Amino acid sequence: MDTEDLNSALALVRGARRIEVFTGAGMSAESGLETYRDERTGVWSTVDPRAMASISAWARDPEPMWAWYRWRAGIAARAEPNAGHRALAHWADRADLHITTQNIDDLHERAGSVDVTHLHGSLFDYRCTICSKPWRDDGNYPAEPVPGFAPPACPLCENPVRPGVVWFGENLPQREWEMAEDGMGEADLVLIIGTSGVVQPAASLPEIAHAAGTPILEISPARTQLSRLASFSWRATAAGALPALVVGLGV
Ligand code: APR
Numbered sequence: 201m202d203t204e205d206l207n208s209a210l211a212l213v214r215g216a217r218r219i220e221v222f223t224g225a226g227m228s229a230e231s232g233l234e235t236y237r238d239e240r241t242g243v244w245s246t247v248d249p250r251a252m253a254s255i256s257a258w259a260r261d262p263e264p265m266w267a268w269y270r271w272r273a274g275i276a277a278r279a280e281p282n283a284g285h286r287a288l289a290h291w292a293d294r295a296d297l298h299i300t301t302q303n304i305d306d307l308h309e310r311a312g313s314v315d316v317t318h319l320h321g322s323l324f325d326y327r328c329t330i331c332s333k334p335w336r337d338d339g340n341y342p343a344e345p346v347p348g349f350a351p352p353a354c355p356l357c358e359n360p361v362r363p364g365v366v367w368f369g370e371n372l373p374q375r376e377w378e379m380a381e382d383g384m385g386e387a388d389l390v391l392i393i394g395t396s397g398v399v400q401p402a403a404s405l406p407e408i409a410h411a412a413g414t415p416i417l418e419i420s421p422a423r424t425q426l427s428r429l430a431s432f433s434w435r436a437t438a439a440g441a442l443p444a445l446v447v448g449l450g451v
Contacts, residue, residue, distance in 0.1 A: 226394020
């Protein structure tokens, strides 16, 4: 851990009272979950998002998407929160810290974070495609990727049950969006962790804090589309930087 970088980060975060944390897939990378756009390893390097993460593909044939999301839910369920997730949960016990995540895993919650807003939904929420009746996840996940299998039928209207995630071409959930906007507007410190900042409208959120002159600390091993907004862009990983930050803060 580069001491100079750590001290630059600490200088930015010390004394913060209302912390807004904006996370992306990089937050869960050290838990073994793939990011979307990292070279070679990103999800979209082997899967076409138009075929597997769009409402039009679901309408054409839900079976391949259903199988893929159930397989991904099983991977996420078997993953463990990493030291970065745990450090944020620990910090939240001692400060007013809200997390807005683009991630659809539940690792922030399983690390103990309670004030978490999911902008893109969750792998563990399901509802009827048509009447939106919730469907309880039965925890039966395929151990291997399979080409496709039929989603369950809604017990109320018999239409297919769908994953509660936001697909390309769909709007973000209004309540969660407003909570994220409020978080960015009210914070006296913003952390951006593990996101390339390429997907809108989520990536526009830190602009709210930047426009208000709020200090922004970015934690990412590579430069991102949001690095330009950062007061300090720390070339580090979530599980490496966050525990060091929390220890350095003495919280
Ligand atoms: N710690 C911190 N950051 C990391 C780590 C790590 N260990 N490993 C990788 N990263 C960084 C990468 O450098 C990259 O900048 O995390 C970022 C991941 O970017 P993406 O793969 O684009 O993921 P994300 O920004 O969350 O994607 C946003 O795109 O496909 C949609 O809905 C999907 O929510 C997702 C959205």
